[in-house]
Amino acid sequence: MEERVLQLAALSRQQDLYAPAVTEIVYDPADEALPEAEFNAVRIIQFIMSQPVYVTESNRFTGMLRLTKAPVPADVFSRKGHKWFAEVRSKYYAPNYHENLVIFEWQHAAPNYKFILEHGIEGSLAKIRKYKEVYKSDAQKLSFLKGVETVCLGLLDWSEHCADACEKAAEGCSQPMRQQELQKLAIVCRNVPRKPAKSFYEALQSLIFCFQFLPDSVGTIDRTLLPYYEKDTQSGAITREEAKHLIGEIFIHLSNHDPVGTVNADRTAQCHFAIGGYLENGEDGFNDLSRLMVETLMELDIRRPAMSLRWTKKTPYEVLRFMLDCERNDKNKRFAFVSDEPRIRALMNISGFSFEDAVKYTMVGCNEPSFPGAVWMGGCTGNAVRSLTRTLLEKTEEIAGSESFEDFYKVYREELKKDIYKLLEYQNMFNDIRARDINVLSAFLLDGCIENATAPNAFGCEKKIGGFNLMGVTCVIDSLTVIKQFVFDEKRISFPELIAALRCNWEGQEALRQEILKTARFFGNNDPLSNEMARRFTTELHTITKDIKLKHGANILIGTLAGYHPHHRRYGNMTEATPDGRYRGDGFMVGTGQCGGKDRKGITALMQSLAQMDPTGILCGPNVCNMLVEPSMVRNDGQFEKLCRMIETYFQLGGIHVQLNYVSKEELLAAKADPEKYAHLKVRVSGYSASFVTLSEPLQQDILERTVIGR
Amino acid sequence: MKGSVFDIVHCSLVDGPGVRTSVFFKGCNLSCTWCHNPESHSAAPEILYYKDICTGCGACRCEKPVCDRCGHCALVCPTGAKKLSGSTMAAEAVLEEVLSDKVFYGEDGGVTFSGGECMLQREFLSHCLQLCKENGIQTAVDTAGNVPWAAFEAILPYTDLFLYDVKVMDSGLHKRCTGSGNAQILDNLGKLLDAGKRVWVRVPVIPGMNDNKENFLALKSFLQQHPAPEKIELLPYHAMGETKYAALGKTCHPFAVPEKETLDALAAHLDGAAVRR
Structure with missing residues (x-):
């Protein structure tokens, strides 16, 4: 991996990569007269436009920011400022287990980046214009659409603003190579997300511009980005290695959205997506870009994103083995495994999707199934035993x-x-x-x-x-x-x-x-x-x-x-x-x-x-399904081969999920006794992974009590 | 037909190729000082008592004048301080356990009959092997070979692989360590190799007993006189069986755990043909 990407990853482990948010903003009081949706949109865009642009000595992407300090309701999933969300959460979230039966929970989602990459925000604006006409006599819906329109236009203003900042930085740059990079970035920001992405690089910049508007799963990006990756690598515009560096930089920014020192900095569920799985034509979708993304992640010591391999009966054994091999060598515990076989059937038979739609699912949050462009409408956890x-x-x-x-x-x-x-x-x-x-x-x-x-x-x-x-x-x-x-x-x-x-x-x-x-x-x-x-x-x-x-x-x-x-x-x-x-x-x-x-x-x-x-x-x-296995089952190469075959058989039989833990009980106890020494010990918890020593005592005990399998 | 079994380990990854189900027969005619399964020595059921975790709750109190090893005390023990080792099983029941894992065996996995010395229950073993073969299961027999050749002859047709322990080459030392000389053991091994059977020779590496150059050169020399075994495995001593000695009221003779360098050096004496597990 390129040195500057590794340095960026190292920096992200020490500090927030972005400058502190500007919060001293003078808003126009006249906004107060606007309907809620429009008011929220106007204020949030003004907040965005007041933020510093991320331009450093080596960045190839820009426009990243965080809306958690925004003055009005921000993204769905940071829930900053959502009044009713706060209300229901305060009444029904832990520790308020209602009637020992039910508790409120979070929801997760993945954006439809495919649409943005193919049509640009101009495509979204065209849709908005069309539906403003459809709903022209419905004041509430019209107002909502105006709000969304303001958001989209604001995003375009922001991308232009970022382009300006890059141009300005290029002017003051004395190194020709770096100057060229910044000039290129400025050109990219003038094109995306406004218009369809023309290259792999543009596609990634477009994605990261949009990410902050829904900072959660990024969906099935090994499919979404594949056409751009294939076009550019086949034409020689970029090499596979260069693509890796770009992906690496993007992953660091996905991870940095919950920066070091914040409450969720350690949790993989903040950004989790799926790779592989069935395609619409019934073939297995694990491709070279899927593999490249895994390889990239393996070279970066960052907490996120987390990936689940969607196994299918057509997944080559070599792919499963490759992923399990990465998993066993991944000290950040970012990989899990799900099977398409039972899930696609359930998405068709229970959820009512066609095969062509069902195969588009991704994982979001800890381990929820959803689709790019959809929300997993969960939101409660119950007691089955009562x-x-x-x-x-x-x-x-x-x-x-x-x-x-x-x-x-x-x-x-x-x-x-x-x-x-x-x-x-x-x-x-x-x-x-x-x-x-x-x-x-x-x-x-x-x-x-x-x-x-x-x-x-x-x-x-x-x-x-x-x-x-x-x-x-x-x-x-x-x-x-x-x-x-x-x-x-x-x-x-x-x-x-x-x-x-x-x-x-x-x-x-x-x-x-x-x-x-x-x-x-x-x-x-x-x-x-x-x-x-x-x-x-x-x-x-x-x-x-x-x-x-x-x-x-x-x-x-x-x-x-x-x-x-x-x-x-x-x-x-x-x-x-x-x-x-x-x-x-x-x-x-x-x-x-x-x-x-x-x-x-x-x-x-x-x-x-x-x-x-x-x-x-x-x-x-x-x-x-958490399986704790003896460390020797993954550490000993001969035994590991057998474990891989067993997991393949498990999926062939109909198993839906597995995530492995193989830290010895002795090591967990030692970590409990000496948290400082074991600060970096990561374990899979419940669909997500985290540092063992930062888990609450009940969760630590929970992991200790799980059955250890092996001999 | 029934036999005495003290454990069945599903998903064993260390008793032969692939994923295996290991069936441990109870009873042995050697008494190796380093044995990590002391509960396998006697063919009869035994109660293990781990006094360190006994709370003295009295749940296991028994009115019987003489323990008949019914296992009730172990059943009701709340802390696991008492454990019953050994039960009588029908060959069909063994087969059922083995078949339950069949889907995981793949091309090279299967069942391994081990012990104790499984070949002491010759007829039961033979019956189990036959049943497994009839059901398409690959079979392995893990043996120390201290039985008459006739015992091997009886199972040859139903055994795909032998995991054959060779502990010490010097017969006198062998007798002192295990209670028996090794003439019959080496003779049987030679015959198996000569007969072209698949054999993995397995050498437990016990510091101070057999971890010396002479022993390994002698083994090499012996093997050179026969067709080569498919594999030679060095099994380093481990201390996992030590607490079981105390639980059985037996004396344990602990050894040091061999260093990696020692194992590498010993493997080198076999011209690198051996693998360390």
Whole structure:
């Protein structure tokens, strides 16, 4: 990697690359009379135009800035200033776990850069003009479109302003080479994002201009940028190596959006996207640019972006192995792996997309599926276990006489249904409240917002995708398994005895609890009983949700990730003892792996259980599976080859996600004891990675308790 | 047909090529001082007791006058201080466990029967091997070879690969370290190689016992008299079995863990033919 790019990366690890935001701005009081959307747009553009332009001794890109200090609501996902977002968040986010059932959560999105690169902002403005005509008699929609128009025009002013700054810097530059670079950059800024990008370099500059208007996932850029990359490398305009340097510089700026020292500086979920995956023609899309982006990231010691490989049945083994090899050598833990096979099916069968649309998905946030130009309309995380403990402890009389597991299950099913309905009520309420904000800033990057003249947070996007996360899924599966095995199949204990043991939190029943822990046919052992229970539970979730749409129109996909807060542990802390041997108050496990040694048969059995657990695809939302393996499985080359083959087999069997952790328990304990020494130790948490020592104590404990697989 | 098994490890990456399921038979006729599986020595079930993690809760209290190793105490122990090692399994049950991993075996993986000394349960082993072969599973037998040649003959048709331990070349020292001389062991190894069977020779490297030039030159000299084995692996001593000795009330003879340089030097005596695992 070019020295100046490496230096920039090193600098970004020490300080914010950008000058502090200018906040002393005199605004025109007359703006106050404008409708909200237009007011927001005018003020934010004035803020942008007051900011210093990023011109240094060596930059090849400019225009980067941050809107977190802007005076009015800024981007959707930094949420600066959004009044109603703040309102719903303050009431329903951690630690306010409502009814031990539901909590508010963030949403993530990816812009449609393809449109901007192909049509330029002029293309967006043409669309806006068209829809201003369509909605000319609807004052509110018209005002929204005027706001978006102001944003687009402001962006063009900003790019011209940046071009001016580059020209000025070029004039004062005594080094001819550098002078030429700055002159070239100025020319680029006069063309993009206004017009379609003509080169790979222009495409990247256009992307980084737009990024600040929706600083989140960058979507499937190995596809979006490919035509420009191929054209320029084939014509000899740039070499592959030069392209790498440009990508490197862009990645550093994506990473620097949450600069060192800020609260999310360490979290990979701030910018996460997918590479590879099926193309519209049914072929695998991992291309030379995908590989180049991975190689680039591997040469840069920066926290983001994070990438997930979308594996397909057509992904060459060499590609999977290459990615896993990078993963094992990546101390920043920026790579994860998802499979297209179950997800594309779910996006078609559940979410209702065509194959051609489904293959365009990307990963956003921790591990949410979305599309370039769309928002993952998640926004809530629920407790999957509450309905089970309520059935056992509050419907005791009703279930006490159950003669078969089916008798019990009928009662349980109703409780589960009630909880899911309730959870959806909350989710709709959360989203309704945040829809009262008017986001004009990101609208031009999200498909449908202009056409519908509606803000993305008010459901303006065309592609509808969303759902929620559930904590404690494995606990439910294991508990149902124990009830069936111990009470009904093997009759080792009566139902009233089991319920009594739960009521007293296993007190005086330790022998029974141990018997359960050691002989229950838990999930993750490829045991037909728990495998079937897993399928039954996930199918139930599908049956309950399949005819319901979220209020904004999406069919429901469910996931199992927790986000930056340890919701799985907090829900567990508030939940009664469960039949799987869990004590009252013990945290649940995050994701769909296994923990506490319950998977006794190793990684092959766990993978098989996971791969078969979801026949309907309902868990193709933000589902995560953390696998902790012995460090030797990745460090020893011979064993690593075998691990690669196993992961390929796991995906062939139907597994949807895997992220590996292979730090030894001893090392984690040492890091806990001496955080300073282990400040750089990164671990995968819940769809994202972070420094182990900066995680909250419950999350550290969580990682320590996950099952280590290997020998 | 049933046999005594003390562990089945799914997804073993160290007991032969590819991804393997390792079935550990209980009972051994050697008593190597460095053995890391002391619970494999006796063919009968045993209770391991880790007193350091016992809280004295009394959950394991038992009314039986003599322990019949039913394992109930281990079942109810809340801390894992008591563990039962060994159970009787039907060959069909073993097969079921092995088949559950079949999808991961790929081209070179399969089952490895190990121990203890799996060849002491000759008929059970033979039956398990046959069942596996009938189901298209590649088979390996991990043995120290201290059994009559007839035992090998019985399983040759069903065994794709032998993982063959050669501990010490000097027979006197071998007897002192393992309780038995090595004439039969080397004789069987020679016959296997001469018969053209796939063999991986595996040498545990035990500092102070066999980590010397003479031992390795003697091994080289022996192997030169036969068709070459497919692979020679050096298995460095590790201390992971030490706590199990105390748990069984047995005395452990710990060794130093060999240095990388030592292993490289020993491999060099075999003209670099050996690989270190």
